[in-house]
Amino acid sequence: xxxxxxxQAIHQALAEEMQRDERVLLMGExxxxxxxxxxxxxxxxxxRNTPLAEAIIAGTAVGAxxxxxxxxxxxxxxxxxTYAMDALVNSAGKLRYLSGGQFEFPLVAMSMTGSGWCVGxxxxxxxxxxxxxxxxxxxxxxxxxxxxxxxxKAAIRDDNPVVFFTDLxxxxxxxxxxxEADHVVPLGLAAVRRVGADxxxxxxxxxVGVCLQAAEQLQAQGIAAEVIxxxxxxxxxxxxxxxxxxxxxxxxxxxxxxxLCGMAAELAALAATRAFDVLRAPVVRLTGPDAPGxxxxxxEQAALPTAEAVVEAVRGMLGEVAVGCEALAAS
Amino acid sequence: xxxxGMTDALRRLEAMLLIRAYEEKLVExxxxxxxxxxxxxGQEACAVGVVGALESRDRILTNHRSAAHLxxxxxxxxxxxxxxxxxxxxxxxxxxxxxxxxxKELGVVLTSTIVGGELSMAPGVALAQKMGQGExxxxxxxxxxxxxxxEGIFHEALNLAVQWQLPLLFVCExxxxxxxxxxxxxxPDNAIADWAAGHGLPVATVDGNDVEAVHAAAxxxxxxxxxxxxxxxxxxxxxxxxxxxxxxxxxxxxxxxxARWQARDPLQxxxxxxxxxxxxxxxxxxxLRDRVAARIEAAARFAQASAWPDPHTLTHHVYAEQGARS
Ligand SMILES: Cc1ncc(C[n+]2csc(CCOP(=O)(O)OP(=O)(O)O)c2C)c(N)n1
Ligand SMILES: [Mg+2]
Numbered sequence: 001x002x003x004x005x006x007x008q009a010i011h012q013a014l015a016e017e018m019q020r021d022e023r024v025l026l027m028g029e030x031x032x033x034x035x036x037x038x039x040x041x042x043x044x045x046x047x048r049n050t051p052l053a054e055a056i057i058a059g060t061a062v063g064a065x066x067x068x069x070x071x072x073x074x075x076x077x078x079x080x081x082t083y084a085m086d087a088l089v090n091s092a093g094k095l096r097y098l099s100g101g102q103f104e105f106p107l108v109a110m111s112m113t114g115s116g117w118c119v120g121x122x123x124x125x126x127x128x129x130x131x132x133x134x135x136x137x138x139x140x141x142x143x144x145x146x147x148x149x150x151x152x153k154a155a156i157r158d159d160n161p162v163v164f165f166t167d168l169x170x171x172x173x174x175x176x177x178x179x180e181a182d183h184v185v186p187l188g189l190a191a192v193r194r195v196g197a198d199x200x201x202x203x204x205x206x207x208v209g210v211c212l213q214a215a216e217q218l219q220a221q222g223i224a225a226e227v228i229x230x231x232x233x234x235x236x237x238x239x240x241x242x243x244x245x246x247x248x249x250x251x252x253x254x255x256x257x258x259x260l261c262g263m264a265a266e267l268a269a270l271a272a273t274r275a276f277d278v279l280r281a282p283v284v285r286l287t288g289p290d291a292p293g294x295x296x297x298x299x300e301q302a303a304l305p306t307a308e309a310v311v312e313a314v315r316g317m318l319g320e321v322a323v324g325c326e327a328l329a330a331s
Numbered sequence: 332x333x334x335x336g337m338t339d340a341l342r343r344l345e346a347m348l349l350i351r352a353y354e355e356k357l358v359e360x361x362x363x364x365x366x367x368x369x370x371x372x373g374q375e376a377c378a379v380g381v382v383g384a385l386e387s388r389d390r391i392l393t394n395h396r397s398a399a400h401l402x403x404x405x406x407x408x409x410x411x412x413x414x415x416x417x418x419x420x421x422x423x424x425x426x427x428x429x430x431x432x433x434x435k436e437l438g439v440v441l442t443s444t445i446v447g448g449e450l451s452m453a454p455g456v457a458l459a460q461k462m463g464q465g466e467x468x469x470x471x472x473x474x475x476x477x478x479x480x481x482e483g484i485f486h487e488a489l490n491l492a493v494q495w496q497l498p499l500l501f502v503c504e505x506x507x508x509x510x511x512x513x514x515x516x517x518x519p520d521n522a523i524a525d526w527a528a529g530h531g532l533p534v535a536t537v538d539g540n541d542v543e544a545v546h547a548a549a550x551x552x553x554x555x556x557x558x559x560x561x562x563x564x565x566x567x568x569x570x571x572x573x574x575x576x577x578x579x580x581x582x583x584x585x586x587x588x589x590a591r592w593q594a595r596d597p598l599q600x601x602x603x604x605x606x607x608x609x610x611x612x613x614x615x616x617x618x619l620r621d622r623v624a625a626r627i628e629a630a631a632r633f634a635q636a637s638a639w640p641d642p643h644t645l646t647h648h649v650y651a652e653q654g655a656r657s
Contacts, residue, residue: 030511033583051481051517052446052509079445083482118366118417120428122444291649294640295366295428296417302642 001176006166009145009177010110011035013152014072016182018042021070024156027057028074058084058109062091065107065161072156077123078113078165081131092161093136105136105161108152114206114256115300116169121292124168124300126257131163132234132266138187139233141165143208145175147231150185158187167205167256190237192244196224199250199314202241202267204230207254207305214310223314233263241267242275249280250317254305259287281317286310332615341611343383343542344601345619347375350399351598352620352627353408354573357398357415357429360631361577365416368429371399373540373572376597377504378403380545381472381565384553387438388466392453392473395430395444396504400474404437408627412634420637426648447482449473450501454488457497461560470498470556478509480523489530492562499562500552501527504539506571511583527564539567540597543604572596 004012015038018024025046032039032049039047050057054075061071075081081088092105113126132139138160142148148166155162177183193208194215201211208229215225226244230237245251251271253264264285271283286305294300337345354370361367371378378399385391385404393400401411406422414421415429422434430444441452453473460469479485480503492499503523507514519525527534533555537548545567552563570592574581581589605611 029509033511049512049516052478052512053481053483055483083445083447118428120426120430120444122431122448289646291646294417294426294645295430296425296640297366298417298639298642299425299645302645 002179003174004145004177005172005174006145006148006170007172009149009175010152010166012177013149013156014038015041017072017153017156018046021156022046023068023070024072025064025069026072026074027061029057029076031074054080054083055087058087059091061107061109062087062095062105062161065092065105066095066103070106070156072108072110075109075111078111078127079122079125081109081111081127081163084109088131088137088161088163089134093134096136104159106156106159108155108162108164110164110166112166112168112171114167114169115293115304116206118295118297118300120295124293126255126288128163128165128233129257129262129266132263133261136161138162138235139165140187140231141167141205141233142231143167143170143205143229145173146177146183147185147191149177150183151187151231153182153184154187157184162187165205169206185231187232188235188237190231190240191229192226192240193229194225194227196226197247198224199252199317200226200228200241200244200248201252201254201310201314202228202230203254204233204263205256207256210305210307211254211310213307214314217307217311218314221311221315223318225314230263236266236270238270238274241270245271245275246278249278250314251279252284252286252310252313252317254286254310256288256304258290259285260290262287284313284317286313332618338610339383340543340601340605343379343546344598344605344611345623346379346383346403347542347598347601348619348623349408349626350375350378350402352623353402353411353630354398356412356627356631358573358577360412360416366428367577368398368415369396369576370573371396373592373596374504374506374569375399376542376545376601377502377539377567377569378474380542381474381500381502381549381567383546384549385472386469388469389438389553390456390460390465390469390471391439392449392456392471393439393442394446394449394475394479396476397432397439397442397474398429401432401434401437401439404434404439406434406437406439407630409630409633412630413637416634416637417639418634418637419640420633425640446476446479447484449475450479450482450488451484453499453501454491454495454497457492457499457562458495460498461496468557470500470553472500472502474502474504476509477503477505477507477514477523478512478517479503480526481509481517486526486530489527489532489562489564493531496561498556498560500549500556501532501562501564502549503564503566504569505566506539506569507588508571508575510575524564524566527566532562532564534564534566536566536568539569540592540595540600542597542601569597570595
């Protein structure tokens, strides 16, 4: 194992995949400026600074992917993806199907999002669910350095278009990354980060850490929480979630993204449609508000699900808070 | 030197000094842990020259590098700093931070940090103006960078403005940088003016580091728009002297190129001109700088004393209250 930051893990994945497959190329605003070693190793034809134009960056990736290359595009911050939406959603996501399966679109669109930098809603918008909603696209949002590396490598090797989100709050976070020559983490497999029998906490990206903190606090109160890190939002690893739910009967979903029509809603639906018989309490969603991200640190923080809120929700599900309330009402 | 006795040229120098001092204070804040900003150091003449040619009935759209436009328009540096620090007294109550500061009361509307966002909205603002929503005779100026000219929306906006005959002044601050990419990597050398001309717009390309040249060209363009209601295009050739966003070590910047432009600092240029003309003495310059420094210190104190927004107001302003404004 080697300790490295998320940023380093991403860089290693890019370097290894470019080494492994000469069809892989990297394009984006400033990618060559930012990664001079890749330019040196793989040449300026494979590591390209682009004009400031997301629509054509993504469109070019789609065309190139259909024609034998395996582009990785860095679109910087997730809100800029909306300029690339046409190419990703209408072209990459649909033209395989609409062509009767004649074309593949092996491309990866990377971007950063999430709170922590006080940059406001035009840089911080967790819009992963928009892409999960689009047919034909896969969506990845890792939480550990090892996964950033392994999932990015898998995404580059996937024959489908993959939208790969980096929670910017994790960029400088360090983690252990396996040293094996080819550390690949398959898409579509969730990870059980902590085992427990009383409640299932499901999350992805930065809020996995929130769930782990909550689980720690719950442990001290004698409550065993299982923590599932989805890692890939689409395809969604329903099996791992349902297996856990059959054990615990209680589900709390935690996302920084807003709740309406989001991943948390999807997981609540999964529980209701496929595990209704085992549910011992209503599903709880702890999500960001239906509001754009504010820049002010105080407001940015106020929008985030906290470990305390998770603990409170779990205690409520287990009846502990309810008991307290009854006692209060009786007195 | 009293403010009342100053010539317009001297006022322009003072405005540029104020912008510079304001942004240098933000750099200091950032080093102390406050959020970073995109400064317009080196580009002050563009903002001061153009905004000074506008009237209060005119509207301005700007982008991530907006401080100079706002201050040139008369924004209070204290409220701007409060916004950057995320405080309640900021122009947007702390929701914007530095990147999307609008100030409707100043006619600075719809600031977007999505590159090209300002270009996408400007024709609509000008259309509303043309259809009688603004003050009579008002026009619209939209500030954007050379990078924004790479976005497809640039062409869409120019074409629409020409076809619909919108009273819109396009102001491209061509500073040779598009974040961490030099303009030479993204377009042919004279592309911006050529593209604008190709859309049928009258174009003036001006030295963006010469505030008097910018001002003269802007006055001419504004007068022309007011006279015939048609759009105009100004390309201001300038350079980004600091990094893209604080902090930025500019390791990727060619040192000779940077030095050449540092030697053409627009503030120094205007000061030298006025000193040479005799309309400014060395002591006056010191006095101007002191006055500006005092304003910025007061602004910083105001901003730092400003309260944080109440977290309970987090979801205020997401939706309009139906009927509240109609
Ligand atoms: C759509 C979009 N893409 C990328 C960015 C990131 N970004 C912010 S400013 C900038 C460079 C803009 O260059 P230019 O338009 O020349 O303006 P300048 O920064 O030089 O003033 C970039 C790439 C963004 N904010 N929006
Ligand atoms: Mg520029």
